[in-house]
Amino acid sequence: MTRQYAIIAYWLLTAVAFIGAIVLVFTWTPEESSMGVIQKIFYFHLPVAINTFLACAVVFVASVGYLVQRDTWWDDLAAAAANIAVVLCTGVLLTGMLWAHGAWGVWWTWSPRLTFSFMLWLLYVVYLLVRSSVESAQRRALVSAVFGLVAFLDVPLVYLSARLLPDIHPGQIALAPEMKLTLGFCMIPITLLAAGLICTQYKINKLRRARQLQRQEQFQLGVAPTLAGGSL
Amino acid sequence: MNAINHIAILVAKDLRIEGRTRQTMGLILILGILIVSVLGLGLSSNPQVAALGAPAILWVAYLFSGVLCFEKTMAVERQDGALAGLLLAPIDRSVIYAAKLITNLLLMVTTAAVITAVGLLFFNFSLAAAPLGFVLIIAMGMIGFAAIGTLFSALVSSTRLQGGFLAMIVFPLILPLVIASTQQINALFNSSAQTPGGTGLAILVAFDVIFLVVSWIVFELVLEP
Amino acid sequence: MMLAPPISQTPAAADATPSAAAAVCAKGLCKTIDDRPILRNLDLAIPTGQFIALLGANGAGKSTLLKILSTLLAPTAGTLELFGLSARRDAASIRARIGLIGHQSMLYGDLSPLENLVFFGRLYNVETPRDRALHLLTLLGLKDRAEDPVKSFSRGMAQRVSIARALMHDPAILLADEPFAGLDAPSTAVLERVLRNLHDAGKTILLANHDIAQSLRLAQRAVILKNGEKIIDAPADTLDADHILFRMERDGA
Numbered sequence: 001m002t003r004q005y006a007i008i009a010y011w012l013l014t015a016v017a018f019i020g021a022i023v024l025v026f027t028w029t030p031e032e033s034s035m036g037v038i039q040k041i042f043y044f045h046l047p048v049a050i051n052t053f054l055a056c057a058v059v060f061v062a063s064v065g066y067l068v069q070r071d072t073w074w075d076d077l078a079a080a081a082a083n084i085a086v087v088l089c090t091g092v093l094l095t096g097m098l099w100a101h102g103a104w105g106v107w108w109t110w111s112p113r114l115t116f117s118f119m120l121w122l123l124y125v126v127y128l129l130v131r132s133s134v135e136s137a138q139r140r141a142l143v144s145a146v147f148g149l150v151a152f153l154d155v156p157l158v159y160l161s162a163r164l165l166p167d168i169h170p171g172q173i174a175l176a177p178e179m180k181l182t183l184g185f186c187m188i189p190i191t192l193l194a195a196g197l198i199c200t201q202y203k204i205n206k207l208r209r210a211r212q213l214q215r216q217e218q219f220q221l222g223v224a225p226t227l228a229g230g231s232l
Numbered sequence: 233m234n235a236i237n238h239i240a241i242l243v244a245k246d247l248r249i250e251g252r253t254r255q256t257m258g259l260i261l262i263l264g265i266l267i268v269s270v271l272g273l274g275l276s277s278n279p280q281v282a283a284l285g286a287p288a289i290l291w292v293a294y295l296f297s298g299v300l301c302f303e304k305t306m307a308v309e310r311q312d313g314a315l316a317g318l319l320l321a322p323i324d325r326s327v328i329y330a331a332k333l334i335t336n337l338l339l340m341v342t343t344a345a346v347i348t349a350v351g352l353l354f355f356n357f358s359l360a361a362a363p364l365g366f367v368l369i370i371a372m373g374m375i376g377f378a379a380i381g382t383l384f385s386a387l388v389s390s391t392r393l394q395g396g397f398l399a400m401i402v403f404p405l406i407l408p409l410v411i412a413s414t415q416q417i418n419a420l421f422n423s424s425a426q427t428p429g430g431t432g433l434a435i436l437v438a439f440d441v442i443f444l445v446v447s448w449i450v451f452e453l454v455l456e457p
Numbered sequence: 458m459m460l461a462p463p464i465s466q467t468p469a470a471a472d473a474t475p476s477a478a479a480a481v482c483a484k485g486l487c488k489t490i491d492d493r494p495i496l497r498n499l500d501l502a503i504p505t506g507q508f509i510a511l512l513g514a515n516g517a518g519k520s521t522l523l524k525i526l527s528t529l530l531a532p533t534a535g536t537l538e539l540f541g542l543s544a545r546r547d548a549a550s551i552r553a554r555i556g557l558i559g560h561q562s563m564l565y566g567d568l569s570p571l572e573n574l575v576f577f578g579r580l581y582n583v584e585t586p587r588d589r590a591l592h593l594l595t596l597l598g599l600k601d602r603a604e605d606p607v608k609s610f611s612r613g614m615a616q617r618v619s620i621a622r623a624l625m626h627d628p629a630i631l632l633a634d635e636p637f638a639g640l641d642a643p644s645t646a647v648l649e650r651v652l653r654n655l656h657d658a659g660k661t662i663l664l665a666n667h668d669i670a671q672s673l674r675l676a677q678r679a680v681i682l683k684n685g686e687k688i689i690d691a692p693a694d695t696l697d698a699d700h701i702l703f704r705m706e707r708d709g710a
Contacts (some may be wrong), residue, residue, distance in 0.1 A: 033247050067453055072492065122404040130401060137491045146450055147401060150380070153442060160434050161408035164415045170436055213492050241579050249567045252606075310605075312615075313561030317622065319529055320563075321580040322553040 018188035029182045038102030045095040047190040055085035063148030075141040080201035082127045089121040116162040123151045238323045242331030256304040267293040272354035279318035281373035286357035287417040291348050299399045302385035329451040333382045362420045372436040373413040383447040387454040480505045480661040486535035495521045497685040508656045509670035511665040513682035519665040519692035523634045527557045556623030559634040562615045564610030570618040577710030593621040630661045669698040
């Protein structure tokens with residue numbers, strides 16, 4: 001029972017942190033001179049981007065874990081983290097595009113940052129597609145693990161190669177101290193959200209696998225699965 | 233060394249089969265030429281654009297014919313379970329990888345040579361400024377591409393899905409190769425380009441080394457009779 | 458109806474020579490695929506030179522067991538030793554002494570039998586592979602088609618070439634996974650003859666088969682698997698085909 005309370009408390013904390021972050025971003029933090037309100041997207045864009053990378057790192061660790069130990073819970077973890085990585089990365093792309101539109105009037109440009117976000121997004125979307133395409137559970141885990149391993153090793157190369165592309169906005173934005181504080185604070189709700197989502201998805205994956213195993217065993221024993229699990 | 237001997241035996245076997253049927257080479261050559269032709273036709277009213285876009289267009293052709301090549305060279309092993317025969321032999325698994333990689337590279341290089349010649353012709357792209365540089369960059373791109381392609385073609389060939397699946401897996405992974413090589417070629421042939429010089433080459437080298445090593449190590453785990 | 462012989466090993470099977478000379482020594486083999494147990498805690502000891510028939514319904518685990526014995530698959534748990542060599546550490550040395558025939562021919566259809574055999578022979582470091590290949594092809598009645606591509610062969614003939622492939626390196630153990638499936642009468646006769654000759658020459662043979670009567674006729678000892686477990690392990694001449702069938706089908710699938 002305490003576990004349920006812990007989970008509720010966790011999500012409450014996340015919600016509160018979010019509200020706090022939004023309040024902070026829109027009231028306390030000064031507006032950036034050149035870009036205006038749109039720049040405030042940055043306070044969410046960067047934490048989401050960092051968490052995307054962390055989620056991809058989890059996929060990597062889980063992939064290696066599976067390849068070495070062949071325990072299915074590594075596979076469940078990798079799938080969960082990849083799911084969240086794609087969700088987060090979609091957020092990075094969308095906020096990046098919003099920013100690009102706000103700052104330079106174009107929805108898309110092959111700038112290093114946008115291109116990198118896009119290529120990262122592609123990599124992990126393909127990871128999910130690979131998973132949904134292989135039927136055998138064991139084969140799926142193996143193929144995903146190898147892809148998860150290789151994809152993460154590819155990320156630094158993706159980053160470096162994206163940097164070769166001509167940049168539409170040279171130079172960094174100078175951050176006032178209040179801005180750095182706000183940025184740091186915004187990391188909290190977003191990281192909590194990401195971690196919470198990964199854990200939730202992980203549990204869902206484990207449950208799904210257990211249920212499928214149960215159904216398989218019932219089928220093997222010749223027992224027809226009843227809807228409510230009652231006796232035949 | 234015994235391993236090199238085994239690799240040579242395996243590559244000779246692949247080439248002998250290919251020489252007899254000529255199936256793979258024919259298909260990937262035609263596919264590559266067709267892709268170049270489609271793009272050449274599509275851009276025929278814009279010859280300057282075509283010339284500038286030549287490296288990227290060539291990469292598209294390499295990618296699609298390359299993936300087909302990797303699929304077919306691995307399919308040979310799956311047909312009557314010959315791969316199991318290889319796995320039963322007292323040879324290192326990594327020898328199988330090295331041999332397949334070399335076979336793929338040999339077929340791809342030959343195909344790329346023809347496709348490139350046709351492409352340069354259609355797009356009026358002259359190599360005169362830096363012919364060796366061009367060849368070097370493309371070659372390094374090929375190596376990385378084949379390293380990844382060979383690994384994953386073995387990994388997915390036992391699943392029932394083919395057509396497009398391997399392409400879907402390999403393309404996102406080798407995008408750094410495409411970017412680095414096209415940027416580098418641009419820098420070589422367009423003195424007005426503002427990209428930083430040697431980094432593209434460094435990325436190509438890093439990519440090749442990292443993924444040759446990783447594929448070599450991981451290949452052991454991916455084979456299944 | 459004959460009473461079931463005890464499941465524990467009968468004298469012929471328990472004639473276990475010390476580990477170093479035993480062809481196969483498997484203890485507690487378990488194999489799980491896709492979270493489903495295929496083999497459960499299997500023990501199997503095979504002295505050198507014995508001919509064993511491996512029987513069981515589809516899905517009983519015969520193919521999986523053979524793949525594990527040939528080191529193609531690793532067991533999830535348990536130990537396996539062949540000729541005293543550990544399957545985990547010395548897999549390559551073990552593979553040099555094993556020949557496997559399966560459902561598929563494991564040949565390259567575009568090459569001729571001769572090319573196939575020479576290829577595999579060279580991988581096994583066979584001396585004068587070409588001579589050995591011709592010798593085997595002659596023994597199996599395929600000499601006059603030695604240069605035709607294997608894909609033009611009937612299943613029976615392709616299987617014969619596959620047998621030659623498995624024998625190129627003169628393995629001490631032959632593992633055969635339902636090799637008679639889909640064979641015509643002449644090829645069946647050839648294969649039976651080959652198995653008998655190999656047995657007479659002192660080779661250890663493990664034959665997974667569907668035809669119970671044929672297996673009891675050919676083999677010295679029969680091991681019956683059901684749901685990944687050994688339910689019968691006894692000399693072939695003490696067993697009755699009907700009884701085996703009954704035991705296999707009892708308790709439903």
